[in-house]
Amino acid sequence: MKKDILLLFFTAVSFIAFAQKNDSIAYSPTKLKLFLECTDCDHAYYMNQLPFVGFVRDVKDADLHVYITKQKNASEGFRYYLNFVGKNSFADINYKLQTDSPDSESRLKRNDRILKTLKMGLTPYVSRTDVSERVFLTCNDSIKISDPTIKDPWNFWVFVLDLGGNLEAEESYYNYQAKGNLNCKRITEEWKHRFVFTYAYENETYDYKTTNIKQSIQNAFTFHTRSVYAINRHWSAQYSAAIKQDTYYNYGFYWDLGPGVEYNFFPWDKSDRKVFALRYEFKARYYDYIQPTINDLTEDLIWNHFVALELILRQPWGDIESEAKYSTYIPDWNQYNLSLKTQLSVKVARGFSVFLKAEGALINDQHYLPKVSSSLTDRLLQARKEKTPFELNGEIGIRYAFGSIYNSVVNHRF
Numbered sequence: 001m002k003k004d005i006l007l008l009f010f011t012a013v014s015f016i017a018f019a020q021k022n023d024s025i026a027y028s029p030t031k032l033k034l035f036l037e038c039t040d041c042d043h044a045y046y047m048n049q050l051p052f053v054g055f056v057r058d059v060k061d062a063d064l065h066v067y068i069t070k071q072k073n074a075s076e077g078f079r080y081y082l083n084f085v086g087k088n089s090f091a092d093i094n095y096k097l098q099t100d101s102p103d104s105e106s107r108l109k110r111n112d113r114i115l116k117t118l119k120m121g122l123t124p125y126v127s128r129t130d131v132s133e134r135v136f137l138t139c140n141d142s143i144k145i146s147d148p149t150i151k152d153p154w155n156f157w158v159f160v161l162d163l164g165g166n167l168e169a170e171e172s173y174y175n176y177q178a179k180g181n182l183n184c185k186r187i188t189e190e191w192k193h194r195f196v197f198t199y200a201y202e203n204e205t206y207d208y209k210t211t212n213i214k215q216s217i218q219n220a221f222t223f224h225t226r227s228v229y230a231i232n233r234h235w236s237a238q239y240s241a242a243i244k245q246d247t248y249y250n251y252g253f254y255w256d257l258g259p260g261v262e263y264n265f266f267p268w269d270k271s272d273r274k275v276f277a278l279r280y281e282f283k284a285r286y287y288d289y290i291q292p293t294i295n296d297l298t299e300d301l302i303w304n305h306f307v308a309l310e311l312i313l314r315q316p317w318g319d320i321e322s323e324a325k326y327s328t329y330i331p332d333w334n335q336y337n338l339s340l341k342t343q344l345s346v347k348v349a350r351g352f353s354v355f356l357k358a359e360g361a362l363i364n365d366q367h368y369l370p371k372v373s374s375s376l377t378d379r380l381l382q383a384r385k386e387k388t389p390f391e392l393n394g395e396i397g398i399r400y401a402f403g404s405i406y407n408s409v410v411n412h413r414f
Contacts (some may be wrong), residue, residue: 023251030130032090032122035062037237040070046118052131053122057401059316062348064125065089066118069272069314074187076103080114081272084121085316090128097121113316157186172207183191192228220246233267240281249385250368252290256304258283267290279306291370296385303330306337318346319354327365335365351401358394 036046047055059065065085070078079100086093099117101110126132162181168174182197200217226240241257260281266274278282282305294297306327313320324344329335339361347353369387 001406032125032131033063034128035059036063036068037066038068040116041068042107042111044093046115049115050118050122052126052135057346058350063088064122065316066121067314067316068114071272073100074185076160077101077105079272080117082114082121083273084118085384086125090125093124095121102380127266155186156188157184159184173205175202175204177202186308190230192230194224194226198222215362218246218248220244220248222246231267233269236262236264236268236283238262242285247290250290250293250370251287253288254286256285271312273314275310277310278306280309287368287372289368291372293367293391294369294371295367296371297367302367304328305330316347318344320344329365334360335367336360337365353399354397355399356394356396358396359395360390360392362390363388364370 026077031052033056034050034053035056036245036246037057037059043055056062063086067083067085067088069081069083071081075081077100077329079098082097082099084093084095084097097117097120099113102317105113107140121139126135140411160181160183162179164179166175166177168176177200179200180198181222182195184195191355196219200218200220213247216260222242222244226238228236228238229268230236238260239258242255244251244254246254258281260279262279264271264276266276276295283303284318285296285302285304287302289298289300293300304327306325308323308325310323312322320343322340322344324340325338327337339359342356344356345353346355366385
């Protein structure tokens with residue numbers, strides 16, 4: 001029996017090796033070698049639709065590096081930016097194209113929209129290759145130009161309503177959640193207005209022998225509004241206000257309001273690739289607590305301000321998203337919160353990249369904590385915030401890929 005199994009195994013391996021040995025992958029060295037980088041794209045679709053270029057696995061082997069970034073636009077869709085970076089003999093051709101995809105557009109139509117923009121961007125590069133003799137540029141004469149005099153009946157307002165729930169159940173446990181969100185916004189080149197309403201409720205029940213533990217973990221309501229004015233290409237001014245009720249943070253009722261200012265060292269029209277912004281906000285905050293706090297307070301009015309430094313870089317060498325924030329109260333500077341969060345991905349060498357996700361905070365501003373100690377049930381179910389001098393979480397890793405740089409075959413079988 002063992003001999004039969006070994007014979008069958010070696011026969012299968014020999015067949016696979018023979019098939020791979022005789023398998024040929026057509027790749028023309030005269031094709032433009034393209035490295036396409038996009039985290040939200042269907043690469044297989046583009047490989048099938050662009051036979052006149054050769055896709056390579058590593059940017060080090062490419063004649064052209066195209067990396068696609070995106071930003072949510074005012075209509076809840078996305079604006080995609082296609083950045084073309086020429087390399088080797090194409091190093092003199094570098095530019096950026098963009099296309100907008102509405103929220104109602106299907107994934108297939110969105111892929112087709114990006115593909116059309118990608119084809120237009122590839123034209124000057126492909127024109128320098130031998131393949132250009134077999135590539136033709138066509139135009140649809142039936143395209144109609146929209147009338148610029150048409151007025152928007154919604155006056156640029158967009159409304160998004162989310163309603164949902166979740167249920168988990170076993171013999172000795174069940175959990176149900178209900179949540180809703182209403183997002184209203186109006187965005188123009190000069191102003192950005194936003195109103196957000198959220199509600200969340202969660203309940204868990206455990207049965208252990210004769211003991212029944214029932215606890216409402218979260219019952220929270222939030223209303224938040226913010227208006228931002230674009231002063232120029234670097235400066236922005238804003239005003240925000242919020243109302244909350246949250247059992248997890250001991251908020252029976254909470255409100256805050258105040259102004260803020262922000263300066264981006266890069267122009268804001270470059271924000272899809274790079275942001276280096278310094279933000280300052282000053283707020284009045286009122287708390288009406290569910291239970292008396294560790295300072296024997298049932299309500300409190302405090303003044304808070306914070307400064308934050310944000311860095312976003314999306315470049316051919318990798319991505320960085322990082323924010324450092326320092327918050328404190330006036331005049332009690334001992335009440336502070338210092339936090340840092342970072343997401344980093346760097347291409348170190350051919351096929352080798354390093355990624356890091358980290359978030360940490362030094363906390364000394366938990367004035368809202370109840371004076372009464374949490375019960376064992378509260379701690380197990382995480383029913384409310386616990387006292388802590390710090391919070392940490394993170395992830396780090398490496399990625400290495402090697403093998404053929406010319407294999408652009410798409411095969412979805414099995």
